[in-house]
Amino acid sequence: MIQYPSKHIEKAVEEISKLPGIGKKTALRLALHLLKEKEGTSHLLANSLIDLRTKTKYCIKCHNISDDDICGICASHRRDKSIICVVEDTRDVLAIENTGQYSGLYHVLNGVISPMDGIGPSELTVESLLERIKTNEEVKEIIFALSPTMEGDTTSFYLTKKMKNLPLELSTIARGVPIGGELEYTDEITLGRSIITRTKNE
């Protein structure tokens, strides 16, 4: 147990180290950095965190983070409203948007089914997704873009079962050897699957 020289630094280290991936040593380094910086730096940071938590809205359609009730993507006339890409969280939306390869809509689940963590379908935006599909005849395809983990696969499987009687095309983003990656460093499960699910050269 470290004896901090001031209760304010102790409290700051305690709160900062609650953030994921930040231990007490890093928290102390960050706290000492803020002490060296101008007072405005700490105020800007603190205010941005409060605004983030109190003012951020979620799109009522796709549940992505948004400034308005309906997010920019759902509101855009340039997006293809016949495709919905199902993702775990906002970071995945950003990653896919960043590729410039997708012009459809999204649905943010806010997690994946994980019985170990007590997360079932009712903790996610699953009901809202099913409702959205059923009440919206424009939708023709659902793309599952969940992490290739057990939890991601379980979630895809669950949703597929729920949707298989609906007039929809269901697909999953391709899995295989990452482009630019060295074959010898690819893990054996990915490499093995990439052989089984090989695609024909055209």
Added chain:
Amino acid sequence: MIQYPSKHIEKAVEEISKLPGIGKKTALRLALHLLKEKEGTSHLLANSLIDLRTKTKYCIKCHNISDDDICGICASHRRDKSIICVVEDTRDVLAIENTGQYSGLYHVLNGVISPMDGIGPSELTVESLLERIKTNEEVKEIIFALSPTMEGDTTSFYLTKKMKNLPLELSTIARGVPIGGELEYTDEITLGRSIITRTKNE
């Protein structure tokens, strides 16, 4: 340039990523974590940062972070007031306190001399240290516990020159092979010096 889905998350990512060692991706991960947590978590964190920056004091004697005008170490009757250990910052005080091997006082320089970064003796608490030594006959020894870098060595050299005519013993913490470290992984400069500055077996 990532297009964030909300200006609040964009602002939070901007402010968080100003912290040293935290990039935009980590900042986004931390921001999304706070969004998932209770509102109280963000408020506690934000308030602790503001309190840290606005309420933390510095000891008028040793310049360490403190809750009062004089820190717990300087005020303690159990500390040996004849020795002052000169360190770069609060983290070094914590590290040395943690060893349980030192019972003297400290002097926090708030940095080291680094001409490349525009930091000279006047940016540090050097004057205050010299004043403290000259006006205080109790002090018999100064230990330099600065980083074994060029900047640390420059600072030790500068202070040694300033103090050499005073009736003081000057010392530097031992440098050598870290205890528990593998000899073969020790860098060659440390290993080379550890041979030259070898100590006699008793």
